[in-house]
Amino acid sequence: MKAAVIVFPGSNCDRDVCVALEHATGEKPATVWHRDSDLPKVDLIVVPGGFSYGDYLRSGAMAAQSPVMREVVARAKAGVRVMGVCNGFQILTEARLLPGVLMRNAGLKFICRTVDLRVENTDSAFTSAYDKDQVVRFPVAHHDGNYFADADTLARVEDTGMVAFRYVTPDGIVDASGNPNGSANSIAGLFNEKRTVLGLMPHPERAFEPLHGNTDGRAMFTGLVEALS
Numbered sequence: 001m002k003a004a005v006i007v008f009p010g011s012n013c014d015r016d017v018c019v020a021l022e023h024a025t026g027e028k029p030a031t032v033w034h035r036d037s038d039l040p041k042v043d044l045i046v047v048p049g050g051f052s053y054g055d056y057l058r059s060g061a062m063a064a065q066s067p068v069m070r071e072v073v074a075r076a077k078a079g080v081r082v083m084g085v086c087n088g089f090q091i092l093t094e095a096r097l098l099p100g101v102l103m104r105n106a107g108l109k110f111i112c113r114t115v116d117l118r119v120e121n122t123d124s125a126f127t128s129a130y131d132k133d134q135v136v137r138f139p140v141a142h143h144d145g146n147y148f149a150d151a152d153t154l155a156r157v158e159d160t161g162m163v164a165f166r167y168v169t170p171d172g173i174v175d176a177s178g179n180p181n182g183s184a185n186s187i188a189g190l191f192n193e194k195r196t197v198l199g200l201m202p203h204p205e206r207a208f209e210p211l212h213g214n215t216d217g218r219a220m221f222t223g224l225v226e227a228l229s
């Protein structure tokens with residue numbers, strides 16, 4: 001599996017995801033600066049977490065207008081897998097590759113902790129190495145993670161299997177106590193219709209090796225390698 005990681009001014013999880021990808025594939029991913037318009041031919045494009053453009057205007061709004069994003073959108077439309085983590089999820093919604101928006105957390109505070117998630121759909125290259133309804137723990141670190149979409153969009157994402165991960169209690173229950181940021185329907189991660197694009201607020205690359213204290217994110221990368229090699 002060949003991968004590329006896009007780097008914006010203010011990205012801060014690009015190196016972490018490069019390390020995870022290198023471990024999983026045995027090869028360093030390409031890193032592509034946001035001003036570049038040529039992307040190498042790859043099987044996976046990662047839009048990493050961070051604070052692109054200092055989160056000015058709205059998180060992800062300016063990065064979505066970067067020259068490289070035109071090519072990312074074109075590749076996504078051609079079926080190349082695209083994964084946006086945290087700020088990357090915000091950028092993918094701003095680029096309209098995923099429906100809805102990420103608003104300020106309901107509690108108006110930056111949240112930095114590990115959360116429980118339930119895997120909702122394993123029929124994708126991103127989630128095939130998990131079990132359906134498996135509860136996993138990934139770290140979150142954001143102030144704009146409150147997923148919102150109008151009622152019609154929410155009905156569509158629910159009815160068509162676009163929800164990838166939901167915030168839950170440690171027992172796997174969806175309720176307000178398991179939802180750290182007020183996200184609609186406790187949505188933590190979302191696919192596009194074809195499940196070739198994934199955006200998620202929690203960070204699988206920060207739960208990749210024993211030194212992280214948790215390896216629940218590893219299956220995302222090993223599953224991608226299995227599906228795309």
Ligand SMILES: NC(=O)CC[C@H](N)C(=O)O
Pocket residue numbers: 048049050051052055059085086087088141142143144145
């Ligand atoms: N870790 C991140 O990617 C931070 C995301 C985003 N800039 C926020 O705080 O909402």
